[in-house]
Amino acid sequence: MNHSSAGARILHDYINLDNSMASQMGRRGCLQFFYEISSYVIFAHHGLYDLVDEQECEYRNVNRFQYDQEGDYHYKENVVPFVQQFDQMLQEKGEPSITQLINNAYSEFRMIYNKLIRLAKKNHDKVRMKQEKQYYMSCLTRLCLSILKEADIYDSANAFHHSKQPLWNKGDTLKAWQQCAEKVEKMYQVFKDAPNITRLNQARNDLADEMKEAAESRDCGIFKMELPTGAGKTKAGLRYAISNAKRYKKSRVVYVTAYLSVLEQNAKDIREILNDDDIILEHHSNVVEEEKKKSEDLEDDAEYNHMSYLRESWESPVILTTVVQLCNTFYKGKASNIRRFCKLINSVIILDEVQSLPLKIFSNFNMIMNFMKTVMHCNIVHCTATQPVLDNQAMSYPIHYGDINDEKGMIADNVKIDMECFQRVDFYNLTGKDACKKLSTEEICSYIIDELNTFDSCLVILNTKKAVEELYQYLNSNLPDVDIIYLTTNLCAAHRLQIIGDMKKKLTENRISGAKHKIVCISTQLIEAGVDVDFDVVFRSLTGIDSLIQCAGRCNREGKLMKDGVFIHGKLYIFRCAAENLSNLKEIQEEVDAAEYAVRSLDLDDNVQLDMEQLKTKYYNKYYAVNSNNMDYKDPDWQRTMVDELGRNLPARTRIKDKLPKYNPVLFQSFDRAANQFQLIGDGTIGVIVVYNNEDLLEKLDFAMQERDYEGIKKLLRKLQRYTVNMYPNTRLEAFVTKIEEFGLYILQKEYYNKKRGVVINQLADLIQ
Numbered sequence: 001m002n003h004s005s006a007g008a009r010i011l012h013d014y015i016n017l018d019n020s021m022a023s024q025m026g027r028r029g030c031l032q033f034f035y036e037i038s039s040y041v042i043f044a045h046h047g048l049y050d051l052v053d054e055q056e057c058e059y060r061n062v063n064r065f066q067y068d069q070e071g072d073y074h075y076k077e078n079v080v081p082f083v084q085q086f087d088q089m090l091q092e093k094g095e096p097s098i099t100q101l102i103n104n105a106y107s108e109f110r111m112i113y114n115k116l117i118r119l120a121k122k123n124h125d126k127v128r129m130k131q132e133k134q135y136y137m138s139c140l141t142r143l144c145l146s147i148l149k150e151a152d153i154y155d156s157a158n159a160f161h162h163s164k165q166p167l168w169n170k171g172d173t174l175k176a177w178q179q180c181a182e183k184v185e186k187m188y189q190v191f192k193d194a195p196n197i198t199r200l201n202q203a204r205n206d207l208a209d210e211m212k213e214a215a216e217s218r219d220c221g222i223f224k225m226e227l228p229t230g231a232g233k234t235k236a237g238l239r240y241a242i243s244n245a246k247r248y249k250k251s252r253v254v255y256v257t258a259y260l261s262v263l264e265q266n267a268k269d270i271r272e273i274l275n276d277d278d279i280i281l282e283h284h285s286n287v288v289e290e291e292k293k294k295s296e297d298l299e300d301d302a303e304y305n306h307m308s309y310l311r312e313s314w315e316s317p318v319i320l321t322t323v324v325q326l327c328n329t330f331y332k333g334k335a336s337n338i339r340r341f342c343k344l345i346n347s348v349i350i351l352d353e354v355q356s357l358p359l360k361i362f363s364n365f366n367m368i369m370n371f372m373k374t375v376m377h378c379n380i381v382h383c384t385a386t387q388p389v390l391d392n393q394a395m396s397y398p399i400h401y402g403d404i405n406d407e408k409g410m411i412a413d414n415v416k417i418d419m420e421c422f423q424r425v426d427f428y429n430l431t432g433k434d435a436c437k438k439l440s441t442e443e444i445c446s447y448i449i450d451e452l453n454t455f456d457s458c459l460v461i462l463n464t465k466k467a468v469e470e471l472y473q474y475l476n477s478n479l480p481d482v483d484i485i486y487l488t489t490n491l492c493a494a495h496r497l498q499i500i501g502d503m504k505k506k507l508t509e510n511r512i513s514g515a516k517h518k519i520v521c522i523s524t525q526l527i528e529a530g531v532d533v534d535f536d537v538v539f540r541s542l543t544g545i546d547s548l549i550q551c552a553g554r555c556n557r558e559g560k561l562m563k564d565g566v567f568i569h570g571k572l573y574i575f576r577c578a579a580e581n582l583s584n585l586k587e588i589q590e591e592v593d594a595a596e597y598a599v600r601s602l603d604l605d606d607n608v609q610l611d612m613e614q615l616k617t618k619y620y621n622k623y624y625a626v627n628s629n630n631m632d633y634k635d636p637d638w639q640r641t642m643v644d645e646l647g648r649n650l651p652a653r654t655r656i657k658d659k660l661p662k663y664n665p666v667l668f669q670s671f672d673r674a675a676n677q678f679q680l681i682g683d684g685t686i687g688v689i690v691v692y693n694n695e696d697l698l699e700k701l702d703f704a705m706q707e708r709d710y711e712g713i714k715k716l717l718r719k720l721q722r723y724t725v726n727m728y729p730n731t732r733l734e735a736f737v738t739k740i741e742e743f744g745l746y747i748l749q750k751e752y753y754n755k756k757r758g759v760v761i762n763q764l765a766d767l768i769q
Helices: 003-014 020-025 028-043 060-064 075-092 098-120 126-158 170-193 199-215 233-248 260-274 302-310 323-331 335-344 359-374 441-452 465-478 493-512 545-552 586-602 612-626 650-655 671-677 695-706 710-723 731-736 762-767
Strands: 221-226 252-257 280-283 318-322 347-352 379-384 425-429 457-461 483-487 519-523 537-541 570-575 686-689 724-727 737-740 745-748
Touching: 003 028, 003 060, 003 075, 003 098, 028 060, 028 098, 028 126, 075 098, 098 126, 098 359, 126 335, 126 359, 126 671, 170 199, 170 233, 170 260, 199 233, 221 233, 221 359, 233 252, 233 260, 233 347, 233 379, 252 260, 252 323, 252 335, 260 280, 260 318, 260 493, 280 710, 318 323, 323 335, 323 359, 335 347, 359 379, 359 586, 425 545, 441 457, 441 465, 441 537, 441 570, 465 483, 465 519, 483 493, 493 519, 493 710, 537 545, 545 570, 545 586, 545 612, 586 612, 686 710, 695 710, 710 724, 731 737, 731 762
Parallel strands: 221 379, 252 318, 252 347, 280 318, 347 379, 425 570, 457 519, 457 537, 483 519, 537 570, 686 745
Antiparallel strands: 686 724, 737 745
16 A cells, blocks of 8 residues: 555645644644645655656645545545544553644644744845755754654564664663763873873863863754864864763764774774774765665565665764765665664764865755754764864855854863964975976975985875876885885775774884884875874875865874984975876865965965965965855756755746645755755765675675575674775676675675785776775
8 A cells, every 4th residue: 555645645634724623733834834844754755756846847745645546545445444443542542642643743843943943044144044944944854754764664674573773772872871981081091190291192181171071061052173183183072972972861972074094093993992892883885785776665575674774774872984974864865864864863973074075065064064953952063173164154054153052162272272282294385486386206206205315204195096006106116115005995994994004003113113114105185184193294285275284184293203302393295296187076176276376375485384374364265265156065957056956946936836736835845856966975886895804704794695694794794894995886897896686785806906005907996986
């Protein structure tokens, strides 16, 4: 039976906007939203759809009420008597009647509705205020849909089986926070009791203490944590999150970062600190391929239920994930994405390296942050060394930082902390006065050789993997006595972590024991933020100023670089690489253009030290001025933005204004269109499992699949997530992988994975994220 249509028709009968029940509820505008949002949630719980079919000029909810006339089910003969009998049974058991349940739901909805109206009115532009109101209604629709979908899939996955994924209750979650807090505080006590504590570590401890104090005095809100690179914000952020979760009985702690490399390292650190894998879920790629079908029949299929179960639902108390996965949770239309949204209710969310958010999602991102603060009772922290100006009132839809009253927006008061000790790096310009000078591979090598005559280690960060490959091969041929290290996303996470671990060990030996490992690491931007490495000298190909500042955190990180017995600053050289082609990397090119303008405006000779604060100001002024119209995610085919599609959607509304139902609907959103068109960095990829020191896990996975041990498969896929390389599905991929159709898995054939450079298939270079 078409139960989604039946459910929405029942709701319509109970709260017909023209009947006595509707008049008793009052506030027709609010009630209209309640009715339409509730109807959409019921209609769409097996798949998003657009409310307006612009090609056919139809309002789709009207058609969905007609399904019984096409013979799909008999509404009056079957559905109505069943619901009446069910309603009577509820009342006989002392439960609220369906009418009472609807009234209770409406009372709750009305409170939320009023909050969202007040939130939208903070926008002083009347047109944008109306748009913002409708956008928040779409957020509320998704939240309600998420709650229904999570319950539906969970029950389906566990029907007739023992509970594969038990839900965490409040008592167990509070115990977890208590245990985590004890471990975190024990770690900081060790830091405080350390003998001969350095000035730098004292400042780190002071910052962490201030953050803990803030965590215990702020329930929900959106807050800035702007700390310099090397200030220990990962550990301090974890302390904040656990302290806040314990104090205010939060449901979850969610750590999010844009960079996979940062997640990999910080996830490792967090696991070691909390030392309890049962409470932690690390989720950064879809190892199990999503189904492509859209069918209500699929929901009842046993295979579908097991596959849905294998896709993570973010039930664990501690979630470690990426911005891509978070934004998919906000906007994409797959069941696994939608159901996660409700798991963010009453959570602490640490958004690390927030400056790396793509410009194109600022408007959408800002409004959903406001919604989560106001409705979902979240405590959200934006962490970075270079905060983007997301609360600038010049923005169309600014974030409202602070607590529920928009107060206390900053967490750390840098005035109270010894911040000078974090100044450990000097910046130099190698791009010439006009910022256009480009260095060849040979010239870059020459600069590296010059620095290795004085220092022991250099990090070179380039904008493209092709440029990394070219420089790596050239240095390998010309510097035989130097340890040349390669880092890109062609390596799986486990491989990268091992390489970074070995590299850190050698760098530490150089600092502490005086060993003289000559080390050069060639990497893409994956290493520039959050990765705890300490090089003497860094070369960074020109990019956004925020990235340049992040790179400084990989240089002289501990402030222990010495020359002739005296502590000195590290060096960071900004240059342009002739081997880079940014023609297909529009966002990076825009950042380079703004950085070029900023450097040129300083009018400095080559190899002269830069004032980064001055450079940062000029960069942001240029970058935001040029891109003021690029902060809304655009639908390339419809020539409208995602804010439009999830907001008022005036084009769709105007197109069918002459065919509107008599009750004049208030929702016109293109939910499905927006979900299908949205694609963040690296979105649309799958995790291809590679063979790298994991043969034992692959054998166990093969056995579990043969035995149909779905719980065992789930556990093994969690472990294998670190042995994946994200690739875009393509027919070219099929020649190099073993695809297990039944479980939607891809496994790269062993011979195509190199022990130094990861995936080494030229034909697939453009498929790797």
